[in-house]
Amino acid sequence: MTLVIETTPSTVCRRCAHAFCCATIIILYGFSQVSAASLESRLTTGWEYDDNVLEDPSGRTAGGAGTLSLFSSARINSAVSASRFDLQLGYKAHHRLSSSDSLTAGDVLVQRFAAETERRAGSSVLGASGELKLRNVYRKNQLDLLSEEGYVRGQGQLYLRRRAGSLGQLSVYWRQSFFNFESFKTFDYNSFGPRLRLTRRLGPRLAGALEYGYTRRLCERPVSRPGEDGGLEVLDFKQRDNLHQLDLTLSYGSAWLVNGTYTLQRNDSNNFGFSYWNNRFSFLLGRRLPGEAYLNAYLFFELRRYSDRTSLPILTEVITEENDNNGAVIKLSRPLGRVLEASLTWSLYRNQSSLRDLDFRKNLMDCALTWRF
Numbered sequence: 001m002t003l004v005i006e007t008t009p010s011t012v013c014r015r016c017a018h019a020f021c022c023a024t025i026i027i028l029y030g031f032s033q034v035s036a037a038s039l040e041s042r043l044t045t046g047w048e049y050d051d052n053v054l055e056d057p058s059g060r061t062a063g064g065a066g067t068l069s070l071f072s073s074a075r076i077n078s079a080v081s082a083s084r085f086d087l088q089l090g091y092k093a094h095h096r097l098s099s100s101d102s103l104t105a106g107d108v109l110v111q112r113f114a115a116e117t118e119r120r121a122g123s124s125v126l127g128a129s130g131e132l133k134l135r136n137v138y139r140k141n142q143l144d145l146l147s148e149e150g151y152v153r154g155q156g157q158l159y160l161r162r163r164a165g166s167l168g169q170l171s172v173y174w175r176q177s178f179f180n181f182e183s184f185k186t187f188d189y190n191s192f193g194p195r196l197r198l199t200r201r202l203g204p205r206l207a208g209a210l211e212y213g214y215t216r217r218l219c220e221r222p223v224s225r226p227g228e229d230g231g232l233e234v235l236d237f238k239q240r241d242n243l244h245q246l247d248l249t250l251s252y253g254s255a256w257l258v259n260g261t262y263t264l265q266r267n268d269s270n271n272f273g274f275s276y277w278n279n280r281f282s283f284l285l286g287r288r289l290p291g292e293a294y295l296n297a298y299l300f301f302e303l304r305r306y307s308d309r310t311s312l313p314i315l316t317e318v319i320t321e322e323n324d325n326n327g328a329v330i331k332l333s334r335p336l337g338r339v340l341e342a343s344l345t346w347s348l349y350r351n352q353s354s355l356r357d358l359d360f361r362k363n364l365m366d367c368a369l370t371w372r373f
Contacts, residue, residue, distance in 0.1 A: 041072040046343075046368030053094065053105045055351075057360045063105065065094040067368070083117035106137040124162040131155045137182075150182035168200025173213075191217040193243075202250075209249040217241040223271045232272065239271040257286035275307040293334040301326040326350040341370045 046067045053063040069090040076083045089112075094105035116129035133153045157175040164170040173195040180188045195213035202208050219239035224232040244266045252258045265278040280302035287295045302325050327350060333343035347364040 036077045038075045039072065040075075040372070041070070042370050042372045044069045044071075044368050044370040046366055048092070049365040050362060051364075052360060052362035055360045055362065063095055065092050065105070067092050067366070081117060081119040084115065086112070086114040088112040088114075109136045109138075110134070124160060127159045127161065129157055129159075149184060152178075152180045154178050164198065168198055171195075171197040171199070173197070175215075186221045187219075189217050189219040189221075191215050205253045207251045209247070209251075211245075211247040211249070213243075213245045213247075215241075215243040215245070217243060219271075221271065225272050239269060239274065241271075241274065242268045244268075255287065257284075259284040273306065273308045276304055277307070278302055278304040291334065293332060296329075296331040296333070298329040299327075336369075339372045341372070343368050343370065 044067070048065045048067055049062070050065065051062045052060045054061050067090070069088070072087045074085045088110070090108075090110040092108045094107060111134045112131070113133075114129070114131040116127065118125050118127040131154065134151075135153075136150045155175065155177040157173050159171055159173040161169060161171040174192075175195065176190075176192040178188075178190045193213065193215040195211060197209060197211040199207065199209045217240070219241065221239045223235045223237055223239050225235060227233040246264045247261055249259065249261045261282045263278075263280040263282075265276075265280070267274065267276050267278070269275045280300065282298070282300040285295075285297040285299075289295055304325070327348055329345065329347045331343055331345040333341055335341045343366075345364075345366040345368070347366070349362050349364075351360050351362075
């Protein structure tokens with residue numbers, strides 16, 4: 001079986017390509033000043049049980065899948081710089097759910113490449129990072145689930161970090177990204193914008209961060225407006241969104257490692273039905289248990305309210321893996337030796353959408369063995 005990934009010059013916009021080029025030049029410059037280098041890899045194999053493989057809002061079809069992933073990270077350091085390069089490959093093969101191909105979940109191949117470098121310049125730190133993720137689906141379900149759609153996603157950013165006196169540490173970012181779907185081209189978009197982040201230690205075990213970001217998103221989706229008949233009529237220009245986001249994060253370290261983030265979003269769109277306020281809460285917990293075991297938990301939920309009112313369903317997000325409104329992920333892991341680790345993960349997702357076909361619940365159980373080398 002041969003898997004071919006094709007990209008064309010239109011896949012990446014000029015603005016995003018420029019950001020990736022700048023990030024690559026800075027990263028390669030960081031690699032040229034080498035004094036120490038290390039390479040760490042881990043290979044994970046496991047089996048996953050899904051009680052709603054087809055993500056059906058009514059009847060559930062359960063099934064299993066075998067998983068295999070490889071993650072490698074190379075670090076290169078010098079007296080004034082630090083660089084990292086990551087490679088991640090993941091493969092998930094679903095078992096056949098029935099003799100009918102219409103009940104066969106698509107197998108997924110994920111490839112991710114990321115690089116980051118930082119360099120000291122006096123009292124400041126200059127940095128750049130880039131990431132490219134490719135998701136391909138084959139032996140695909142005939143139901144053509146949106147969550148099984150393949151895509152290419154890329155992001156590049158430049159940043160400056162320095163002390164801001166007694167206020168703490170100030171970081172300034174400029175980020176550009178693109179998102180291209182395999183067949184749903186109307187959902188492709190490019191985005192760019194700045195971020196400001198202030199981090200400060202509030203006590204011996206407590207730290208806080210305040211962050212504001214602005215994102216300008218240029219979508220391929222055409223704009224719709226309410227018509228005289230009460231429905232929506234499509235216009236001949238594209239959607240443009242202005243997303244404002246404010247994050248407040250508190251981190252506490254003791255017997256429990258706790259990280260909590262509150263996110264407030266305001267999206268202003270020229271497309272009817274896509275302007276909203278969103279409140280999101282997320283908590284990351286960690287604790288070491290007896291017997292060298294370790295417990296991790298990630299909880300999240302959000303409250304989204306749309307500004308426009310319409311009787312028709314409006315789909316604001318396509319990929320369900322990025323549209324989970326409420327959920328919990330709990331992982332229990334334990335080393336079995338110097339290089340081998342076992343883990344058990346339970347995930348609960350409650351995906352909510354104005355489009356009924358994307359309004360579903362699912363539970364995942366995953367057991368895995370990880371070999372570090």
